[in-house]
Amino acid sequence: MEIPYTVTARPDTGLWNAKVGIWLFLASEIMLFGGLFSAYVFLRLDAAPGAWPHGLLNVPVGTMNTAILIASSVTVVMAWASLKMRRFRAYWWYMLVTILCGVIFLAVKLIYEWPQKFEHFGAFIKKDALEKYEPYLGNHHLAEKGLPPRIEITGHLHNREALVDKNVKEYEIALDPVNADPTNPAMDRPHFLYVPPTDKIARIEKEDVQYANMFLPKHSAYFASYFTITGLHGLHVLGGVIVFTYLWLPVGTKLYKRNPEHLANRVEVAGLFWHFVDLIWIFVFPLFYLL
Amino acid sequence: MDEPHEPMAGTMAEATSHDEHAAHDVAKHVRGYLLVGVTLLTFTAITVFLSYVNFGTQKANIAVALLVATIKAGLVAAIFMHLSSEKRMIYRILIFTFFFVLGLFWLTYLAWYDPISR
Numbered sequence: 001m002e003i004p005y006t007v008t009a010r011p012d013t014g015l016w017n018a019k020v021g022i023w024l025f026l027a028s029e030i031m032l033f034g035g036l037f038s039a040y041v042f043l044r045l046d047a048a049p050g051a052w053p054h055g056l057l058n059v060p061v062g063t064m065n066t067a068i069l070i071a072s073s074v075t076v077v078m079a080w081a082s083l084k085m086r087r088f089r090a091y092w093w094y095m096l097v098t099i100l101c102g103v104i105f106l107a108v109k110l111i112y113e114w115p116q117k118f119e120h121f122g123a124f125i126k127k128d129a130l131e132k133y134e135p136y137l138g139n140h141h142l143a144e145k146g147l148p149p150r151i152e153i154t155g156h157l158h159n160r161e162a163l164v165d166k167n168v169k170e171y172e173i174a175l176d177p178v179n180a181d182p183t184n185p186a187m188d189r190p191h192f193l194y195v196p197p198t199d200k201i202a203r204i205e206k207e208d209v210q211y212a213n214m215f216l217p218k219h220s221a222y223f224a225s226y227f228t229i230t231g232l233h234g235l236h237v238l239g240g241v242i243v244f245t246y247l248w249l250p251v252g253t254k255l256y257k258r259n260p261e262h263l264a265n266r267v268e269v270a271g272l273f274w275h276f277v278d279l280i281w282i283f284v285f286p287l288f289y290l291l
Numbered sequence: 292m293d294e295p296h297e298p299m300a301g302t303m304a305e306a307t308s309h310d311e312h313a314a315h316d317v318a319k320h321v322r323g324y325l326l327v328g329v330t331l332l333t334f335t336a337i338t339v340f341l342s343y344v345n346f347g348t349q350k351a352n353i354a355v356a357l358l359v360a361t362i363k364a365g366l367v368a369a370i371f372m373h374l375s376s377e378k379r380m381i382y383r384i385l386i387f388t389f390f391f392v393l394g395l396f397w398l399t400y401l402a403w404y405d406p407i408s409r
Contacts, residue, residue, distance in 0.1 A: 013378060013379075013380045014378045014379075014380075015378050015380060015381070019381070020380065020381075020384075023381050023384050023385070024384060027384055027385065027387070027388040030388050030392060031388070031391060031392065031395060034392040034395050034396070035395055035399075038395055038396040038398075038399040038400075039399060041396075041399075042399050042400065042402065042403065046403070059339065063335065063336075063339050066335050067332055067335060070328060070331045070332055070335065071328065071332075073328070073331075073367065073371055074324060074325065074327075074328035077324045077371050078321070078324060078325075081317045081318075081320065081321050081324065084314050084317040085314045085317055085318055086314065189343065189345070192339070192343060271371075272372055275367050275368075275371045275372045276372070278367055278371075279364050279367050279368065282360050282363045282364050282367065283357075283360050283364065285335075285338075285360075286338055286342065286356040286357070286359075286360050287356075290338065290339065290342035290356060291342065291349070291352060291353050291356055
């Protein structure tokens with residue numbers, strides 16, 4: 001059966017089928033991410049002073065991933081333009097670069113960024129114990145400057161068994177630079193470059209801790225929204241890579257031989273999805289990495 | 292990789308003259324696409340840089356960052372997604388979506404007045 005309007009436009013709307021289809025799909029995607037972003041906004045606005053962390057993510061790596069995604073957006077639009085101009089070889093190369101960009105983005109996320117977080121530890125200190133840990137928090141210094149207080153001590157957990165063993169009474173932490181030297185004015189704001197935990201060790205009694213865990217989704221509202229949104233975004237990148245690979249394989253070549261405009265339209269539709277995924281990341285990056 | 296032969300003539304005979312016209316249009320836009328790509332990368336660098344500039348309050352910093360992000364998103368939507376010259380039906384779909392998203396944010400906002408969690 002011949003499906004009408006896969007290549008030519010319907011006379012009434014001026015659009016071919018898949019174009020309407022992808023935009024309806026993207027509309028539902030806007031609702032999906034919109035729900036998560038609205039949750040983020042209100043969780044953040046509702047967070048107690050100092051409770052929303054700042055500067056826990058690796059900014060250079062995030063910037064690199066942003067650049068990779070933008071580059072892939074350019075290459076996919078170039079792939080489509082090449083098909084329109086009937087330059088198949090150029091299309092093939094642009095598509096390959098797009099796929100590689102998607103794979104690199106995912107690899108950086110899954111092999112480097114996420115596991116690094118799972119290895120990091122943070123303990124929220126009870127209100128009445130904040131004074132006791134002042135040498136690691138520097139809240140007097142922050143109050144003088146009118147900055148929000150610190151309520152969490154972060155770093156690498158030396159005694160992992162403390163997480164499960166009730167007989168272990170304290171956490172032994174190799175402190176992050178900010179907790180190792182909290183009154184240093186250079187620590188008032190996050191740095192661009194990631195600095196690993198120092199070799200300064202702190203012992204924090206479990207009694208004084210309100211909640212402590214590795215940087216997992218359950219650690220805080222911040223990490224819950226970070227992992228949910230970047231996870232869902234990552235699934236979208238994966239979906240895009242799968243579709244692009246399908247269009248890039250010999251199946252695409254066959255379709256090109258039969259009807260080049262049909263392949264161009266498929267690439268345009270997949271590209272629209274890819275640009276949307278890029279667009280989501282444009283908001284994810286500043287909201288989670290920079291602010 | 293096999294270089295495919297010229298597409299078979301005849302299958303798309305009625306669209307051929309239109310295609311040639313479209314191909315010419317696309318060629319004109321290629322420079323624009325590259326330019327937008329460079330602009331987006333520059334704006335990314337600007338966003339990162341501005342996040343280390345103190346605008347007084349954190350709220351001000353967030354506003355600046357979101358402004359730059361909105362400009363970037365607008366460029367992607369207008370140029371890469373061809374929204375600057377799209378058919379009316381697509382705009383209609385998006386206008387509907389816009390109001391539904393506002394409704395969605397409003398529903399989340401209502402949680403602030405939830406008597407159970409407050």
